[in-house]
Amino acid sequence: MYTLGIESSCDETSVSILKNKQVLSCKTFSSLSLHKKYGGIIPEIASRRHLKVIDVVFAEAFRAAGIQLNEIEAIAVTQGPGLIGSLLIGVSFAKSLAYTLNIPLLGVNHLHAHLFSPFLNKKTIDFPFLGLVVSGGHTQLYMVEDFDQLEVLGRTTDDAAGEALDKVGRLYGLGFPAGPVIDKLYDSKTVDEKLFRRKKNNSLNFSFSGIKTKATYLHRELKNSGRLTEEEKVRILSSFQYGVVEALVRNTAKAVEKYHIQNVVVGGGVSANSLLRTQLCSLAKEKGSKMLISELRFCTDNAAGIAGLGGYLFKKGYKSSLDIMPDVNLV
Numbered sequence: 406m407y408t409l410g411i412e413s414s415c416d417e418t419s420v421s422i423l424k425n426k427q428v429l430s431c432k433t434f435s436s437l438s439l440h441k442k443y444g445g446i447i448p449e450i451a452s453r454r455h456l457k458v459i460d461v462v463f464a465e466a467f468r469a470a471g472i473q474l475n476e477i478e479a480i481a482v483t484q485g486p487g488l489i490g491s492l493l494i495g496v497s498f499a500k501s502l503a504y505t506l507n508i509p510l511l512g513v514n515h516l517h518a519h520l521f522s523p524f525l526n527k528k529t530i531d532f533p534f535l536g537l538v539v540s541g542g543h544t545q546l547y548m549v550e551d552f553d554q555l556e557v558l559g560r561t562t563d564d565a566a567g568e569a570l571d572k573v574g575r576l577y578g579l580g581f582p583a584g585p586v587i588d589k590l591y592d593s594k595t596v597d598e599k600l601f602r603r604k605k606n607n608s609l610n611f612s613f614s615g616i617k618t619k620a621t622y623l624h625r626e627l628k629n630s631g632r633l634t635e636e637e638k639v640r641i642l643s644s645f646q647y648g649v650v651e652a653l654v655r656n657t658a659k660a661v662e663k664y665h666i667q668n669v670v671v672g673g674g675v676s677a678n679s680l681l682r683t684q685l686c687s688l689a690k691e692k693g694s695k696m697l698i699s700e701l702r703f704c705t706d707n708a709a710g711i712a713g714l715g716g717y718l719f720k721k722g723y724k725s726s727l728d729i730m731p732d733v734n735l736v
């Protein structure tokens with residue numbers, strides 16, 4: 406079965422064509438460079454870009470997949486969460502196509518698609534599994550009985566992990582988004598493990614605002630006293646990344662123990678982080694768990710996960726109405 410996926414929830418305009426779970430093409434245009442000077446995503450710029458490039462990305466995805474439009478059997482699109490103006494472009498495009506081609510439309514939850522991305526191509530793991538979504542906007546831990554039966558076990562009570570890395574990194578002069586830059590400059594030898602360690606508790610929720618504030622105060626203190634050297638920056642940002650990763654891994658470990666579930670699936674932009682990937686693999690070894698993490702190219706926002714999840718749900722009998730609207734509140 407050929408499925409077309411469309412993703413436009415934030416700054417990536419992405420179109421992908423799948424043959425079952427096999428990715429034939431995934432073309433993504435990111436408007437990130439246009440937002441960099443503002444230090445964050447500007448919604449109006451993002452939606453204007455989606456509008457400008459979506460048909461080009463769509464044509465490129467078909468060219469790369471080597472199939473014709475009339476071979477597509479279902480269309481999946483990100484329904485939410487995300488930026489309303491951005492979502493609207495993808496949803497409207499998908500609805501028009503589904504109507505014109507007279508084929509089924511599936512509105513897909515972007516966060517659940519981050520958990521489907523690790524299943525693309527030949528990879529798989531059994532249900533039930535614990536699902537960790539770590540992105541720029543969300544940090545959620547799910548119990549996944551199936552892709553139509555997900556329960557949120559824990560979520561961030563303030564910033565998302567990616568958001569915290571981006572904000573702290575920007576403050577220390579790394580630009581936007583800082584997550585991948587901190588990943589690259591990370592130096593394990595400089596890490597102060599206690600600097601950004603949170604107190605242990607039983608909750609599966611996450612909170613990053615406390616350590617973010619600590620990093621902000623440290624920045625002010627070092628800057629005012631003229632001690633904000635490059636070495637100090639590396640030490641603080643490496644320690645900060647260590648603290649964020651430790652919190653993510655710790656809650657995942659707690660959930661494994663609490664629910665006696667050994668299968669863990671991880672997706673979202675921050676799952677590209679080298680330290681997080683290493684620490685999760687160590688956790689899997691220690692607990693005897695199975696860990697399925699997105700391939701690097703499918704960690705950040707992409708339409709392949711959307712197409713995959715849409716195709717999966719379609720095979721389970723789901724189909725959306727052509728009346729669907731973007732829903733920014735999906736969890």
Ligand code: KG4
Pocket residue numbers: 415539540541542543566567568570571582583584585588673674675676677678679704705706
């Ligand atoms: O999933 P995503 O593309 O968009 C959202 O749905 O939010 O995630 C983007 C986030 C950004 O915060 C970015 O800094 C972070 O993922 N990110 C990383 C890495 N690559 C992307 N964070 C840490 N290490 C990375 N290698």
Ligand code: ZN
Pocket residue numbers: 515519540541673674705706
């Ligand atoms: Zn995302």
